[in-house]
Amino acid sequence: MRSETVTSKRLLRASEIFYLFLVGLSFYLLIISRAGEAHTVWEVLNPIFMPVLFVAASILTVILLVSDEEVRVKLIFVIIYSILAHSFFSIIFLGGDLSGQQTMLGRSRLVDENAVLYGVFDPGETTSTIYDWFRGENFQAALTVALARMLSIDLMWVHLFLVPVLWGVFTSIAAYLTTLAVTKNERASILASVLISAFPYATYFGAISVPNSIGFIFFFYSLYFILRYLSSNERKIVILTLIFCFFSFLTHYLAGVMSFSFLILAIAFKSFTTQNEKSAISKSSIVVSFILSVVLLPLSLIYLRYFRPSIQTAFTFEKISQLPLQEAAGLLLLGELTYVSNPLTVFLVIAGPIIGVVGIVYLLRYVRRNPLTESRVIVLFLSAAFLTVITDYRILKLFMEEIPFSAERLWIFRDLVVVPFVAMATFLAFTSLKSFVRKSFASPLNDVGLRNLPKVSFRRVSGLLLTMNVLFSVALGGWLTLSLTAAYPQVAPLQTTSYELDAVEFIDKTTSEKYVAIGDIWTIFAAERIVGNRNPRAYYFGEYKKIGFDFFANMTQDPSTTWMDQAMDYTNTTVAYFIVTQPRLGVEVFNNVVHKTIENGLPIYGPQQGFGDGKLYVFYHRR
């Protein structure tokens, strides 16, 4: 018996070391996949990365499900995996993903350079200073700049890894704690901490450093403290719940509104459970609070126009009435996924929620049969919260127009709410298989032990044990790995290239005066990595600034100093640069523009053969 324990401990240590080795190797493979010119992570990812990750994920799930390792050690393993799974963009692409991640980096640069006062905001976009203060960009920029200064490291590194690390650490732990509050089962809870990485949309948001991602993290903790509030009367828990709801709001209003709508729901559930006599009024208060929590988000979006006049969100029946019945039904059932042609992607996105619904039904039946169960109110509340999110998504998708973000962001709230149920259902499937094997072979195993069984029975039992412990973990590992293929886009524009960054950096290092650069939107994204945009010292027009696009369009059609002079007048600068990039414009247009610009007498700035072996040219004009 003792020797068996020693052997199993050795086996556990060996698998842990092997797991850590594989994760280390995966990080290394990600680093060597770093590319100066790529569209998607898949295009440049080392071919052995995914198989290595798959084996690592499978071993991790074996450790989580089968071993008796301490919870804290298991959590550390999960956190390492989670950070790895969310770092693809930050490690592979030179400037992170070409999306809000880079835009936000540009905003933070301005804060770091003290180029903005009273916070970052788009001039003329809002009517309220207070509204501007509470925009998530300010909180994120302040935090990123503070951390970068503390570490004395370039802001970009802190920015790129801020969310992957915070997400990897804190959502894994929040998933564990939330599931523990629901199920009181440690193994199911630890499984939840890794299964949160099997939700593609949540993984995507955990990989990009934008305010909404930080909002999701705080939302998850507000959800956890709401669950604690439901089962305790401590004043401190109420205060912490409110603090996390406030911080969700501070980082992103969507996360904040969802936190507060869940809080409304929780207050109703709490007051209902504390009442001794369940009157019709108290029952109807649950229904009223549910309706209130559902409408809070749509109504808040309508009223957002009073703070940001550019947002014109409104209710509409036009969408649903103009859609063919089949499409409307598809949108109602699957949402945006109805337009996704790859069935595997659809499957990977809905697999988690479907398993979650199975878990919800199971737990609802369980608490109905056992009304005195401690977590009854928590299960009921989370089921109602899940219903709130899926209803809100349908309202935003089908009955509202011009919402200021994609309605699919609500999928992340759905995923965070449903993950305890997914973990519970998965764990139940695992334990059911286990008990099935135990029941089937109970007597022979008890009588003689596995090793002394006849050869045929030994094979059958071993085969089933293998199915249970290994294949189940392999299946989970496969799910975790495959979900990454749906999380990270398969199609994307060319990401910021090394030569775009080289050009922007060269200009910034070699220009002592205030300057303006005229370029396409891709150049602006590259600039956000180095100097930010709308920086008075190094002016690149904002991503949505029409005048910036107009200058660029005019320069490509008629490359002359006229437009550059106008740009200098507009930005109060004395030097103007014009940047053209071949892969962005296409070979023919690019060659034509370069030829005309040289013909018009504008000098080339920097290497005369251009940056990136002639793929990018910079021209300049000084007053």
Add this chain to the structure above:
Amino acid sequence: MRDSLHKLESLVVRDRAFLFTLASYVAVLAIYVNLIMLKSLVLGSIATILFFLINSIFLGNGIFKKEDALFRFVFGVLLFVMLLGSLNWVALITYNLDISKSTLALLAAATISSALNRTVNR
């Protein structure tokens, strides 16, 4: 692992003669000097880890005394990130976030954490 975390935590939260509060202030000073003069990643990382460790333990102890040691520490880190972010956010929205204001925010965060720890210990 459990023991070492527990020992370290007990040592820090006792904060005899404000030793760890002072260490936290020294870390802030090191961060400031590094920021304006040395610009060393190694020094910055050491000072930041020390600063985070002490203050997260303070906050974890101050607010989550009844929790398990690991989660107490995790909540402490999360709350400290929030505190740090919010203090710098206040500096940013009231005017700007220059180096001196960043440093003041660090000092304020260290003071608040230490005070919370003291309140609970008392």
